[in-house]
Amino acid sequence: MRVAYVVPGPMSKGPMGRSEMERREALLQGWAFAGTQVAVVDVPNGPASIESAYEEQLSIPPTLDRLRQCESEGVDAAIIGCFGDPGLEAARELVDMPVIGPCEASALLAASLGHRFTILTIYDSMAASQEYLVHRIGVRDKLASVRATDIAVLDLMKSPDRTLARVLEVGDAAIREDRADALVFGCMTMSFLGLADTVSQRLGVPAINAGRAALKAAEAIVAQGLSHSKRAYPRPPKLTTGIGKVEDLALA
Amino acid sequence: MRVAYVVPGPMSKGPMGRSEMERREALLQGWAFAGTQVAVVDVPNGPASIESAYEEQLSIPPTLDRLRQCESEGVDAAIIGCFGDPGLEAARELVDMPVIGPCEASALLAASLGHRFTILTIYDSMAASQEYLVHRIGVRDKLASVRATDIAVLDLMKSPDRTLARVLEVGDAAIREDRADALVFGCMTMSFLGLADTVSQRLGVPAINAGRAALKAAEAIVAQGLSHSKRAYPRPPKLTTGIGKVEDLALA
Amino acid sequence: MRVAYVVPGPMSKGPMGRSEMERREALLQGWAFAGTQVAVVDVPNGPASIESAYEEQLSIPPTLDRLRQCESEGVDAAIIGCFGDPGLEAARELVDMPVIGPCEASALLAASLGHRFTILTIYDSMAASQEYLVHRIGVRDKLASVRATDIAVLDLMKSPDRTLARVLEVGDAAIREDRADALVFGCMTMSFLGLADTVSQRLGVPAINAGRAALKAAEAIVAQGLSHSKRAYPRPPKLTTGIGKVEDLALA
């Protein structure tokens, strides 16, 4: 099967560049089951990174275009490469293939591995949004806390040691103070740093890499011959009643 | 005070046209307290109407631009003229003036007038989204049901009698079967048809016009010298740390 | 429109006296929209202040009499001047005009301004009651905490500086420890001390004056031609089936 991992921003043009996309593609390919082919693609006209609701909104329309393009090219499932799962509902309305949100995939996985999980996020200001998102996913009662590492997305890779130290510190506090028994990396850049095994071993609880969890969810759904419910995510009425093409829904 | 009612689509260029915008402006002005000046503006590059998550997402980036423009022109508060409250969180991050969502304003009002309210929406497919939205607003326990009228947004005005008959039928079922004791018009076009008084009298429960409720919420917040919490809706970090202008968050 | 603010106790005969009622009336009048006329009235045979469920119960029957009297005199809406919203359901059964509870009005306003609000109350012993009340209002999920200032109602005005210092201290703890992003003054005497603007500025979150919020809610509901749902708050059956006058419901 073919799985596209869609970065909802212009990674190839940004400071991390094309090589970072290739690095992530190689990691995902390494995590895949035999027979799965992963491609990482980006969204040139999205925002540089997503650290606010505003940037999330900016990323969505061009990402939706990219997802439709993936489907038309024969991709079997797509992952939206941002932990906020931006545009997930709209994407599922537009395409028939499974579209996976990393937050949804890792929150559901975390719910199955323990009683209470903590999401390690970037800034405290993102906590309320992630709590709403976890409610929407359905496992709010299992969320122990959302805790911030306070390292900007674009800085996470600059000093991996500092990032690891901070993740260990915040994760340990979540375990001791919030009774967390599983941890989720609440940022894709954090997920692709290769910290999960070390964090699991040091802290003694499962540490979930949201990118890897999303890939496994995509493979599992495709392998079962399933996709998202079209009753839950129906095609926009204007498209089904023949008013026009997708493009006609926007009048610009 | 000056209040802008921002239609998140190209109403002036659509079938309802500029005259409908003027009609709505006159209605809003008639509902306003003395001293309030209301302007209805539209978003030329938004979608024709919003009947899906996809169209909602398409409407948000240009609506956010329009809201910033309103603030820079000295508007004191803005209403996002769609019952799905599209882009509310992002808007509150970007501007300091109060930004009101009609669903939020009318759901909170309904919660104060009875024990259980029903939202009259367009299609059944919107029920789940509106339930999530009402959860996010905070009054999910007071929502008796979301019931569809099954009349497309652009058809609501074509046959007001049929619309009224259908609203009465669905509202009555909500009262009898779902124990609703208040009704909310879950669509702005429905709200501007002038049905509220008739529905209230015929069915014996408050029928809330979401446009009027939003205006009153805007006036009440401005009059108290309040606005949305910047701790809840902080300015995007990149804008505060001086990386650049709003425009720089998107790289297209 | 005419709005009555009904103090559910004998303020005119108490230590604060008639002048305090006039001071509050002037403040409310200053907060009102043009065209609103506010009168502050008291309930001579209520308790001196309300710091327990017992005193709340003592206040209700005479306050209900006062509210019916207000309606018969042509008042358009009434505010029950106690943050516990004593007798709100019964009042809504008895009269047709809107009756506003300050806790309800300010909790719903707070829910619209942020994600999580804290109520600043008098004593810790009131926390559970206020949590139940906020559940009944419908926004329990948005309540970050109820925190006590530990200054008796009748002492709040004696040392405004001490009251302000304590409010700032407790509010700051709510923001830091409970993740509150809005504050509500959970006592009317606290609300009429004029602290809201200072607290908002110093702490960087909206501070809601419950008296002002209640007035705005009353004005908004009357201006929309609405009142409470008679299906939610029906007239007592004995009164509708002609058994007698209101007075006959009690046999003393």
Added chain:
Amino acid sequence: MRVAYVVPGPMSKGPMGRSEMERREALLQGWAFAGTQVAVVDVPNGPASIESAYEEQLSIPPTLDRLRQCESEGVDAAIIGCFGDPGLEAARELVDMPVIGPCEASALLAASLGHRFTILTIYDSMAASQEYLVHRIGVRDKLASVRATDIAVLDLMKSPDRTLARVLEVGDAAIREDRADALVFGCMTMSFLGLADTVSQRLGVPAINAGRAALKAAEAIVAQGLSHSKRAYPRPPKLTTGIGKVEDLALA
């Protein structure tokens, strides 16, 4: 032990009269454990019956007086003889002996006998209040429904056969349509009609007599040497700080 069952209205002066009080006392005495002595007392200046929030409020202040009198006379526990548990919190603030609410006692009992219980109430208009009460009691998730029999309190005894037929009809609907597996008589007059055994046998689910359940709760708490938590229901501060007697809290 001595248990007082306090009817919060003037039963001895009403249509049911002193003989009905004696009849209820004999029933309660028959249900009591050996060593328990039950007395039924009434509240002469309460309302004739309680079918609205208004009547409930009217009943509370004189009932609180009666409860304090009971305690001063050496009673070990008191039951408030109305299914709405009127004044329960205030009563627990004022006295040290256990005060039992029949709704609380029977809802907690019902929760222990099955998964979902239905309360059979008088009028549909009482459903919301009873739902709030059951939330406050703590077992809202176990409440299948509140269903009305639509027979006025004062008519329940006039035609016991009609009452039984209606209870069976409504109870059966609750079992079939709401998945109830236990029933609670949501009215004391209904509880004292002796229907519980017949209803249990005919419908095959436990039917809980709220008066009997309240008596058993009172006996169980006294026998364990327990009473209500004074930390949950503290004495009103003015009474503890020596401002005066209970009477001084009201200034009439």
Added chain:
Amino acid sequence: MRVAYVVPGPMSKGPMGRSEMERREALLQGWAFAGTQVAVVDVPNGPASIESAYEEQLSIPPTLDRLRQCESEGVDAAIIGCFGDPGLEAARELVDMPVIGPCEASALLAASLGHRFTILTIYDSMAASQEYLVHRIGVRDKLASVRATDIAVLDLMKSPDRTLARVLEVGDAAIREDRADALVFGCMTMSFLGLADTVSQRLGVPAINAGRAALKAAEAIVAQGLSHSKRAYPRPPKLTTGIGKVEDLALA
């Protein structure tokens, strides 16, 4: 009435021995109402004590056998003598007499005595299970916390003074930090140490002995002529359709 207290393990063969069973029987008999006869029996092939889900599961099948035996011997109600209420649902399917779980009985009692209760348990690792159990009982919203004493079950009796000191320390923390206003001993061995009165007096909140609460619940249910709902806990279908005896359900 005859009440059996069934220890789900081989107490008579363990370190506490037959004398401890007799001591517990004497305590229970002392707590009983006149006319109640209590017998303590054990389950020879259960686990030594229950400190994990695994041991809980091991205890259930032989305990179910013991409960059926009790019923066949004419017992009127049985208590499962472990705070985890092991096998409660299955037991209620198999027998018609009331079967009481100490956690259920004491949690419901605690809910009636205050707003928020804390369970004092053995190990932190049991907290999640007890939270699920309290949810199942129906009063999760009233559970302030589960706090561990960290003294192994079999050590609790070795140093009663140390146990008391630890219970007071942990209970005090629950009151101050978790706002608990009632305490429940979450272990039967802890309950039978005679600490409840001392803890209540020292900490000023009700301390509930789970064994005594379970006995009172059993007596109350039997005295009301009630038992568990057979609609909630139906007889296993194979037993009702005549496939065979209870023994035939297992094929070993």
Added chain:
Amino acid sequence: MRVAYVVPGPMSKGPMGRSEMERREALLQGWAFAGTQVAVVDVPNGPASIESAYEEQLSIPPTLDRLRQCESEGVDAAIIGCFGDPGLEAARELVDMPVIGPCEASALLAASLGHRFTILTIYDSMAASQEYLVHRIGVRDKLASVRATDIAVLDLMKSPDRTLARVLEVGDAAIREDRADALVFGCMTMSFLGLADTVSQRLGVPAINAGRAALKAAEAIVAQGLSHSKRAYPRPPKLTTGIGKVEDLALA
């Protein structure tokens, strides 16, 4: 990887026999990713089938033994082959490999495919247990309903056409009346009938085969190098403190 599917009863000795085990093994093997080797094993001393809490409890101790045996033989993950997930917590305490419950795996999958799912179960009497289980799994808010097919487990295979017709009828009612947008087969025998694709196509919503979903969950967790949190499911204390072997926890 090696995955064991453990039937918690004596299937090889029952009416379906060894050939049914081989049939299921072949199906599972066909659903597996390349590199996965599935073995179906049974539990000779478990109950014939599980249609009550009693039979569930009987199945658990011997199933736990079988699971430990699987781990000692080098199995990488095990599935408990009953939709009630019997003994899941205890199993996770005893072994380090992932143990998967089909209800957990399919409920979490269903939550990711739509907004509301319905479980198709055997008897109405199982609804409450499955609701509790779905709460424990964490997605209770996404459960639209549990609906019974009323065909005994051992009869499901006798008339596949009748089973299909009944599943379509009940599933359709769930979609129309309960607003379900995904279906879960709440019984393993139902899952292995090969109905999922037909049901999905006919009803237009995803129909989830619990056996296949469990296999995919097992493969995904093993492939990520994860297992259940030992902080959530700690090893029984007696085993870690060296009191003895697993066998010593039971004294028979």
